[in-house]
Amino acid sequence: MDSSILRQLKKIAGKDAVLDRPEELMLYEYDAGVDKHRPGAVVFAQNTQQVSQIMRLASEKKIPVVPRGAGTGLSGGAIARREAIVLSLARMNKILEIDVPNQRAVVEPGVVNLELSNATVKHGYYYAPDPSSQKACTIGGNVAENSGGPHTLALGVTVNHVTGLEVVLPDGKVIELGGKAQDSTGLDLTGFFVGSEGTMGVVTRITVKLTKLPEHVATLLAIYNTVEDAANTVVAITQSGVTPAALEMLDGWMVRCVEANVHAGYPEDAAAVLLIELEGMREVVEEQAKAVSEVCLQQKAREVRHAKDEKQRQLLWLGRKTAFGSVGRVSPSYYTQDGVIPRTKVPYTLAEIERISKKYNLIIGNVFHAGDGNLHPLILFDSRDPKQTENSRKAAKEIMACCLKFGGSITGEHGVGLEKMGLMTAMFTEDDLEVMVRLRNAFNPESILNPQKMIPDLHFCREITGPLPKARIEPVEGVQA
Amino acid sequence: MSETTAPEPHVHDSLKPVVAVHDRPSWELLSTCVHCGLCLNHCPTYKLLGNEMDSPRGRIYQMLQVNEGRMPLGDTFVTHIDRCLGCVACEIACPSGVKYGRIVERARAQIEQGYKRPFIQRTLRNFFYNRVIPNFDTLRFVAGTMRFYQRSGLQTLVRKSGLLKLMGVADLDRLSPQIDREFFFGEIGKVFPAVGEKRGTVAFVAGCINNVAFSHLNRATLNVLTQNGIEVHIPQGQGCCGALHAHAGLRDEARELARHNINIFLGGSYDAFVTNAAGCGSNMKEYDDLLENDPAYLSRAKEFTAKMKDVTEYLAGIGLRTPKRKIGQKVAYQDPCHLANAQRIRTQPRELLTAIGCELVELPHSDQCCGSAGVYNVAQNELSMKILEKKMEDVTSVSYDMLATANVGCMIQLRAGMEQHGLKTPVKHVIELLDEAYASS
Numbered sequence A: 001m002d003s004s005i006l007r008q009l010k011k012i013a014g015k016d017a018v019l020d021r022p023e024e025l026m027l028y029e030y031d032a033g034v035d036k037h038r039p040g041a042v043v044f045a046q047n048t049q050q051v052s053q054i055m056r057l058a059s060e061k062k063i064p065v066v067p068r069g070a071g072t073g074l075s076g077g078a079i080a081r082r083e084a085i086v087l088s089l090a091r092m093n094k095i096l097e098i099d100v101p102n103q104r105a106v107v108e109p110g111v112v113n114l115e116l117s118n119a120t121v122k123h124g125y126y127y128a129p130d131p132s133s134q135k136a137c138t139i140g141g142n143v144a145e146n147s148g149g150p151h152t153l154a155l156g157v158t159v160n161h162v163t164g165l166e167v168v169l170p171d172g173k174v175i176e177l178g179g180k181a182q183d184s185t186g187l188d189l190t191g192f193f194v195g196s197e198g199t200m201g202v203v204t205r206i207t208v209k210l211t212k213l214p215e216h217v218a219t220l221l222a223i224y225n226t227v228e229d230a231a232n233t234v235v236a237i238t239q240s241g242v243t244p245a246a247l248e249m250l251d252g253w254m255v256r257c258v259e260a261n262v263h264a265g266y267p268e269d270a271a272a273v274l275l276i277e278l279e280g281m282r283e284v285v286e287e288q289a290k291a292v293s294e295v296c297l298q299q300k301a302r303e304v305r306h307a308k309d310e311k312q313r314q315l316l317w318l319g320r321k322t323a324f325g326s327v328g329r330v331s332p333s334y335y336t337q338d339g340v341i342p343r344t345k346v347p348y349t350l351a352e353i354e355r356i357s358k359k360y361n362l363i364i365g366n367v368f369h370a371g372d373g374n375l376h377p378l379i380l381f382d383s384r385d386p387k388q389t390e391n392s393r394k395a396a397k398e399i400m401a402c403c404l405k406f407g408g409s410i411t412g413e414h415g416v417g418l419e420k421m422g423l424m425t426a427m428f429t430e431d432d433l434e435v436m437v438r439l440r441n442a443f444n445p446e447s448i449l450n451p452q453k454m455i456p457d458l459h460f461c462r463e464i465t466g467p468l469p470k471a472r473i474e475p476v477e478g479v480q481a
Numbered sequence B: 001m002s003e004t005t006a007p008e009p010h011v012h013d014s015l016k017p018v019v020a021v022h023d024r025p026s027w028e029l030l031s032t033c034v035h036c037g038l039c040l041n042h043c044p045t046y047k048l049l050g051n052e053m054d055s056p057r058g059r060i061y062q063m064l065q066v067n068e069g070r071m072p073l074g075d076t077f078v079t080h081i082d083r084c085l086g087c088v089a090c091e092i093a094c095p096s097g098v099k100y101g102r103i104v105e106r107a108r109a110q111i112e113q114g115y116k117r118p119f120i121q122r123t124l125r126n127f128f129y130n131r132v133i134p135n136f137d138t139l140r141f142v143a144g145t146m147r148f149y150q151r152s153g154l155q156t157l158v159r160k161s162g163l164l165k166l167m168g169v170a171d172l173d174r175l176s177p178q179i180d181r182e183f184f185f186g187e188i189g190k191v192f193p194a195v196g197e198k199r200g201t202v203a204f205v206a207g208c209i210n211n212v213a214f215s216h217l218n219r220a221t222l223n224v225l226t227q228n229g230i231e232v233h234i235p236q237g238q239g240c241c242g243a244l245h246a247h248a249g250l251r252d253e254a255r256e257l258a259r260h261n262i263n264i265f266l267g268g269s270y271d272a273f274v275t276n277a278a279g280c281g282s283n284m285k286e287y288d289d290l291l292e293n294d295p296a297y298l299s300r301a302k303e304f305t306a307k308m309k310d311v312t313e314y315l316a317g318i319g320l321r322t323p324k325r326k327i328g329q330k331v332a333y334q335d336p337c338h339l340a341n342a343q344r345i346r347t348q349p350r351e352l353l354t355a356i357g358c359e360l361v362e363l364p365h366s367d368q369c370c371g372s373a374g375v376y377n378v379a380q381n382e383l384s385m386k387i388l389e390k391k392m393e394d395v396t397s398v399s400y401d402m403l404a405t406a407n408v409g410c411m412i413q414l415r416a417g418m419e420q421h422g423l424k425t426p427v428k429h430v431i432e433l434l435d436e437a438y439a440s441s
Helices: A003-013 A022-028 A048-061 A113-123 A139-145 A189-193 A227-239 A252-262 A282-298 A310-321 A323-330 A343-360 A386-405 A421-427 A430-443 A458-463 B044-049 B056-067 B075-082 B089-093 B100-114 B119-132 B136-151 B154-161 B163-167 B170-175 B215-227 B243-247 B251-265 B278-284 B295-307 B311-318 B347-355 B381-395 B408-420 B430-438
Strands: A041-044 A065-068 A085-088 A095-099 A104-107 A162-168 A174-178 A202-209 A216-224 A246-251 A272-280 A303-306 A333-336 A364-368 A377-381 B200-204 B230-233 B272-275 B308-310 B330-333 B359-362 B402-405 B427-429
Touching: A003 A041, A003 A048, A022 A041, A022 B056, A022 B075, A048 A065, A048 A085, A048 A162, A048 A202, A065 A202, A095 A113, A104 A113, A113 A139, A139 A202, A162 A189, A174 A189, A216 A227, A216 A282, A216 A310, A227 A246, A227 A272, A227 A282, A227 A343, A246 A252, A246 A310, A252 A272, A252 A310, A252 A323, A252 A364, A272 A282, A272 A310, A282 A303, A310 A323, A323 A333, A323 A364, A323 A377, A333 A386, A343 A364, A343 A386, A377 A386, A386 A421, A421 A430, B044 B381, B056 B075, B056 B100, B075 B100, B089 B100, B100 B243, B100 B251, B119 B136, B136 B154, B154 B170, B170 B408, B200 B215, B215 B230, B215 B311, B215 B430, B243 B251, B243 B278, B251 B278, B251 B295, B272 B278, B272 B295, B272 B311, B278 B308, B295 B308, B308 B311, B311 B347, B311 B430, B330 B347, B347 B359, B347 B430, B381 B408, B402 B408, B402 B430, B408 B427, B427 B430
Parallel strands: A041 A085, A065 A085, B200 B230, B200 B272, B272 B308, B330 B359, B330 B402, B402 B427
Antiparallel strands: A095 A104, A104 A202, A162 A174, A162 A202, A216 A272, A216 A303, A246 A272, A246 A364, A333 A377, A364 A377
């Protein structure tokens, strides 16, 4: 990075808020996904004004900027593609206001998701979207990716819980979208910004809804001897008119993997388990739990267990919430997929994944938000083996193709980012994409913010027919081994 | 790599490794990290500095880069590895079971073996690790000198003079332990009979610094154990456990001390080996990891670790006898990292406090590090003080009569925090409270 730009960045944010040495920049070349690229500089903003000044500078000098929270994303949204500035919002981590009577909180983007709930629980409220990374991921990142989580089946994803945003545009202009009110007047730009993956503006303040803690929660674990029975139960539960707060599925391989790690009490000989949670008024929940239990047994569940107390409930969830990490115990690397299918297609899709697994000789574990058909197949591989790495990408692509074939989508909640951009043309027509590009250009005309992410450039997408870009580990200039 | 001969164990005047082992975190250990980042918000230095380099995930990534030759084993790497407290809160947060504590100790050994620290640092480290703590004669001498400084009125004079502030070492002075009038060395080698019906026999690990600065705590431990029907032996010849060496990357020295203690403690017939220091306990429970490449010692190391117990763990295990009197006070408990995170001992100290009639008050974030971390509060004083400041926000957010913890390092740090805030709230070891409950009136 040009030294005069580094000097100016330091002038804006302070000397200890800019990283420019290769051995520091290497630490910002990854997120929780598979792609790696080293940025040209990292700057830590501490307030909106600094973000605005940084954006103005970047626009003037035509340097791309990639906003970053905790770096727990899985689609490369926080990875700088070119000699870009990574704009870290991790130090903007204050909860600015908790407005209990209006059920709102105002936070800076670097606030960790779970910490907001921890701060509001004493008032009887919490922040509902609960991605599995909630103890580390930031709300700013959640806004960018429109994150979901197990409990978004009944309550909705991030976009349903954000009512207002303060956004810095690429030219440094600061705009306010929405506010504390439920409905915004004019175009719903708040909704439009949520999920834009940092390609439209930098979010510097977020107004979110707080949700009242449920009076009662029932957590059930249904155990199956076949995956089909579990999948059929998902359809049957929704048809019965009950919408669980969460409806999660783990296949047998995942169950054994989780058990080896946390001993959540899942039976290791199961072919699949469903984790079902119901919440609301006590009487209603108890009735629903009974009804759901019956549906499970009708669909040939071999057993349905009810968590007796909060401790048992937490233990059952621990298994689900640590599922991804548990895979790390048995495999040096894994590639997390995020596809969506209509829930009626779950059995067919799982059979297809099984076929793909055999074809490439790679283990694929399945854990997913069954209620909304959001699959997370985890492809295990060893990153030291180029053939396996290549095959994991091929397998991923086939799984995505399968989701599209069944009328689904290429991402449920992890975002398109760098990883899935090449698949956008398979999902959208050129006209669809052109409208997206026009919208993006209205805010980010010169592609200063998060360039070459999410929406492929039109001339670019015509070229995409080949394999997805490969993860690369590049030698670092300026560092002597 | 593997050691084939069993060296004759003995404590040296100056520790020199008998067999050189080249330590570094292996790819197998490092690759369990899938860089998901769930550890970040549990790491005190990441929370404070907000840098990926000072997070567990970032540190592991740097180790991988160093091993692969993409990053030099140089100043930057050493800075970020040095800044790690070793509190292993990240291990609790990690879904993949990354053994971060073991990893960082190996990385520190790799630094010791492949990086030359500045002269003054090197000399001080050598003096402290190789001369003072492993050799009880030198320790006695150094402690005696410090005792003179503290008790002759010299310390008061120096403190009043403002000289310490001028030299920028006022915090360090506050963090130095108060040296005892009477050392504990004289008790080593003795046997203390059980009071009443005998329920067990244990060997007590007297520690190193404890002998000169916490001998009253050691005596309290003896009293509580014997009052609970335990015969306590303090095996002659025992030495420093090597925890500080292992944490500082001096693994060969730590191995030497481990072999020595294994020989001493396995030489008698005991139900358990008991310590009142969380850091020592967690290290001694990992003797088998330390000696994994020493076939002559590995099985004995495993035998040793199976018997190693923290005193709170041991007492809660056997169950307390009815105390002579109840401590009717409100007590908050701060979890020592090396007890709660490294040994996963959380409920036992609380059970003991409740059993002697304390009204337990839960501190917010009681499982977050206070910044003491062995010698961290001296070696990384500035960061340590910032971490302590955060801890004090939690410590002062609830009301209670007394703050209890279960490790001397944490006690010193928390007392310094109380002093800085002008608070008179006593900070005590759980065992000291138990001792009061079992004291003959």
